[in-house]
Amino acid sequence: MSTPSGRWSDLDRPPLRAAALRSALIRPSGRWTRLRVVEATGSTNADLAAAAGAGEAAPGEVLVAEEQTSGRGRLGRSWSAPARSGLFFSVLLDPEPEVPTERLPWLPLLAGVAVAGALARTAGVDTALKWPNDLLVTVDGVERKLGGILAERVPDGGVVLGIGLNVSLRAAELPVPGAGSLALAGAPNTDRDPLLRAVLRSLDTWYTGWVAAGGDPATGGDPSVGPVADAYAAGCATLGRPVRAELPGGGELRGTAVALDGDGRLVIEDRAGARHPVAAGDIVHLRAT
Template sequence: MLDSPYTDLDRPPLSQAALTRALVRPDGLWSRLTVVDRTGSTNADLAQSARDGAREGAVLIAEVQLAGRGRLGRVWTAPARSGLTFSLLLRPSAPPARQGWLPLLVGLAAASAVRRVAGVDVRLKWPNDLLVGERKLAGVLAERVEGAVVIGMGLNVSVREDELPVPTATSLVLEDAECADRDPLIRAVLREVETHYREWAAAGGDADACGLRTAYLGMSATVGQEVRVELPGERVLTGRATGVDALGHLLVEADGEERALSAGDVVHVRRT
């Protein structure tokens, strides 16, 4: 899966020095930016950094990830330098109940940045996927680590059709993006995350006061759809996604009752 016909010129490495100069500032959110050639999991590495007391704003980017994980323990792989694989360390002061918005916030920021830089119509599938149509462009995985939150993302940039991990995935190259250069993409994503995070934090994590919920709903591919939600404990709920509540939970109407879901794997049954 890691071998590719692409040359280094087709998939150039990211420059840690250039990204640090552009993104790490004394008054900024990002405190340290590290680019590694390969690792098992950026989330696992940054989680250990959190346990060791790393400051908020650490960013770890891997050119290739050998043991990446998605939600529900799924394996996530991609050829070297074919995407953006990175994790962020945040230490939010907002109440824990409101911190469920953080993976949605990062997804929204990434979608907004990709739409602006690459010109691709990216939408959000609750809780953690970036979609183009119904094909997955990126996924987000958040983990709590001793008072911190580590959020990882894998975004397919130059992955070809024969390199896709599953037929339902896609990449910016496959979507004829205006830009498939990872450098401006990661800069745009991290700047967008910083803007949304600072606004959310200043509002005490209130997604309505900072406009986060409105912005998220405006880019949602899930709300308004008939969905099948695979819940913990091998339960399944089928109904209509009606919204996202103040805590970031998905609202699903089924059998005349509206339920708020904090976790679950969503499948869009049909478009309306």
């Protein structure tokens, strides 16, 4: 009897167990109210945002794709990977009115903290944060991108938060040279079911504490760890490094990333000692000279 071939037949990449995930994560008074797993879609963020706009999704919904063919990152970049090789999912949250609009930029930073902590505990791999929304792992002594986070507002004031993580990608499957995966970083556990459960539980804990504090990053967070701002600064690989910020509109700023301000902006100190808060842009880590 021949073994079937194709993108769904990789025995090293079993499907997610949707029923078990729902049983573990959905509780009557819990954060997560509905969890769907689809075989493939273009973008979980786009699908969940459309469902929310049509009144077909409520806060607490989780949409997971075994394969995402047109995943979206920051600055219009695409995100794709082989089927069942990663975790590609979006959640619908409703931070307002408890969290003022000006504090919403902290949400993807909070998500980064939550994901990094969950992966350290469950996958056994240290993960660093690159401002504003990338997660990094070290592969053969080189810093590589493990995943990314994208937060998008929906018309009713909710936020769709998308997370993509490379779990079992092999070297030949990496989309770009700077990418990595948990497997390539030597993770002893790449079972996606416990990883997804851990990430969603961690996100729930951090988000609940942050919302209860009115979105204040200096006080809200995980009570067992500390505030979001402190945790992000402690895990951020960008702070203290020479960087190049490629700014919207084509400008560029070089200097040292010295801090995050109260609005979650990256503060870059140039050679003259002037400090510039950067709210958006593509950050490149440079070698120290």
